[in-house]
Amino acid sequence: MSGMEKPRNRRLFPHALDVANGRVDMTHGAGGRAMAQLVSEMFAAAFENEYLAQGNDMAVMAPPPGRLVMSTDGYVISPLFFPGGDIGSLAVHGTINDVAMSGAKPLYMSAGFIIEEGFPLADLKRIIEFMAGASRATGVPIVTGDTKVVERGKGDGVFIVTTGVGVLPEGLHISGDNIRPGDAILVSGSIGDHGIAILSKRENLEFETTLESDSAPLHDLVAHMVAAVPEVHCLRDPTRGGVAATLNELANQSDVGMALDEDALPIKPAVRGACELLGIDPLGVANEGKLLAFCPAGRAERLLEVMRSHPLGAESAIIGHVEEGQGRNLVRLRTSFGGDRVVEWLNGEQLPRIC
Amino acid sequence: MKYASEFRDGALARKVCAAIAAECQDGCAYTFMEFCGGHTHTIARYGLEQMLPEAIRLVHGPGCPVCVLPVGRIDSALELARDHGVILCTYGDMVRVPGSHRDSLLKAKAAGADVRMVWSTLDALKIARETPDRQVVFFGIGFETTTPPSAMALKMAKAENLNNFSVFCNHVMTPPAMRAVLDGEGLPLQGIIAPGHVSTVIGTGPYQEFADRGQAIVVSGFEPLDLLQSVHRLVRQVNEAAPRVENAYGRALPDDGNAKARAVIAETMTVREGFEWRGLGRLPDSALRIADAYADFDAERRFALPYRAVPDPKSCECADIVRGLKRPEECKLFGTACTPDAPIGSCMVSGEGACAAHWLYGRHRRTAAAE
Secondary structure (H helix, E strand, O other): OHHHHOOOOOOOOOOOOOOOOOEOOHHHHOOOHHHHHHHHHHHHHHHOOHHHHOOOOOOOOOOOOOEEEEEEEEEOOOOOEEOOEEHHHHHHHHHHHHHHOOOOEEEEEEEEEEEEOOOEHHHHHHHHHHHHHHHHHHOOOEEEEEEEEEOOOOOOOEEEEEEEEEEEOOOOOOOOOOOOOOOEEEEOOOOOHHHHHHHOOOOOOOOOOOOOOOOOOOHHHHHHHHHHOOOOOEEEOOOOOHHHHHHHHHHHHHOEEEEEEHHHOOOOHHHHHHHHHHOOOHHHOOOOOOOEEEEOHHHHHHHHHHHHOOHHHOOOEEEEEEEEOOOOOOEEEEOOOOOEEEOOOOOOOOOOOOO | OOOOHHHHOHHHHHHHHHHHHHHOOOOOOEEEEEEEHHHHHHHHHOOHHHHOOOOEEEEEEEEOHHHHOOHHHHHHHHHHHHHOOOEEEEOHHHHHOOOHHHOOHHHHHHOOOEEEEOOOHHHHHHHHHHOOOOOEEEEEEEOOOOHHHHHHHHHHHHHOOOOOEEEEEEEEOHHHHHHHHHHOOOOOOOEEEEEHHHHHHHOOHHHHHHHHOOOEEEEEOOOHHHHHHHHHHHHHHHHHOOOOEEEOOOOOOOOOOOHHHHHHHHHHEEEOOEEEEOOOEEEEOOEEEEOHHHHHHEHHHHOOOOOOOOOOOOOOOHHHHHOOOOOHHHOOOEOOOEEOOEOOOHHHOOOOOHHHHHHHHHHHHHHHHHO
16 A cells, blocks of 8 residues: 555644544544544545645546546445455446446546444545555546545445546447347346345345455456447446346337347356345346446457457356337346246345245 | 256256146146245246146136235234334335335335344344344234244244244234135136145145045145146146145155144144135134234234224225236236336235236236237
8 A cells, every 4th residue: 555654744643543443533524633634644645646646625637638428426335345345446446337338438536435423444444445456456546535424323334426537439339328129238247246245244144155246347348348349339337236127227228128048147156046045036136347238239249259358258148139129128038948038127125035 | 056957947848838738638627726926926937827738727826925915914014113113024025015005114114114124033033132122023924934933933032031022923824715715706726736835834734625625736846847747737636537635846845744833833823713814805713813822922912903904905906816816917907007116906016926927027928929
């Protein structure tokens, strides 16, 4: 952690933050010296970059040529630390992915923290370090931020809101309303890993699994995809609500129907088993490091090849095709069993069967 | 997946269907009721009705616990959560079931009531231990399958003197509901696909009375091949004119069920004089209440809950659907005013309800048929 070891400004902050045993209190959000110290010694130190070094409430940068893309997302995940990730790296990956789903190259991020009074400084430091690590690994600096503290009981540990800005290469038109009948539907890897990894750690539901969240930044995979196949019609990351919700959303947005092939869906045995046990459908389980891609059928094999040659797309598959919508926009699944069923989006969380 | 994928083999399923078709005799009726909502779900999910020969008619029965619970009971749960300030612990399916005025536990929760979804009665006991200053009520619903966990919770609460815990008992029994269906004005049935999980508790013995009344009975598992095999056996019983009780779920079900589970139920619960079922009306000796020895843990007594019968919403055909008198799509509200997002009738709420299963899995089949 490069910046963390810098000597403290003893004139400004005579007392060290007690990271090991200390907790966030109301003064850390009150705009005074305690807040300045928290920001300086934890956030600015970890995220260190030329924009933060300006020391302003905003970052100033020259706009790149081309169209700008902007996206924002709030992160409220529970638990904060989970197999394969944590809220900090998730807040970086998730927003980078939202920007990247336009085909854009993400450039900058902002981060807002809403922290509950009493939250351990040690946990906050871990989250910030994971976040800084993810930001550095993706080459997308966190250039501005904000910290607020709310009274105990008015939050749940920490909430993070990140906003990302990116720039779109010329010649791309990737959008949720751009899907055409005949398009192939591809997914960049196994479905449902994130949701099941989180469920396995939920209070009252702990079960043993070696599954990890698939949380990952997809911008580099996207860059390879659109460079090789600029005819990509649509990209979207199937997060909350899983593949089922995303496809239904897109079917309505583009006024088309979709047909999936169950045998083609990449689903890990551990996810399949957990879903069977809990009575939920893997298609409705969240992902954080996968994308769905739509492209003309004639370009699907090439796109698949490019995706599979990238580490984050090694298990990519063509899972179905787009049909005329006929005003109904149904997503259908040809089952392994030989039947045919509707893939519905869910109302609320997937609820367990009771008998 | 061991013990699951083998029972979902489509090619084998088509062979079984061909064998069934070959054995169906002209002029013979093969109308069978699958009692259990879990079976209804499998039938809809795998499209079994479309695979079976036309001679076979499957009627969806009342074995969906959420679907048969009357609105008045939901209102009581709402009253507990809202007016008595308890922590109401419930299985997930119940939270969206509409009570009077389209109210639900989910809406009550949003308005400040403390409603918690649990996966097990053990979770509810844990909450009671951890919050000794609050009353914790477990909303017990379901047939014989979910009754033993409620019964065990009562035993454990009593043993631990967990005096802030109680059970709102709505457990119902399968045989009285079957009796009511057969006594009612529904379609004449030739046989019943009996519920596998219920039978793991009660055994196969209680179905003999229905075989004695001329019904072919096969207790079935929940995978598509289980159900097709059960239909096959029912067809044979009809052809042989030899109705009897058969166990086609041998891998999970000993003929005598689970005596220990029955003993715990017998210790903690007792038969209610009468219980209102949605669709079937008030049935004598069809449900359980908490035994007097456990009265201290009975939420109905602790909170002096009155029961007020509430008529079903107008135009809602759930009552006829759970008796097999109507198919879901014959209800005017189906898919228009009543969908899983905004359910009016209980059959649309639970994934095991006939309406939800048809909506979820069957819609495009009707579109395809219309084309």
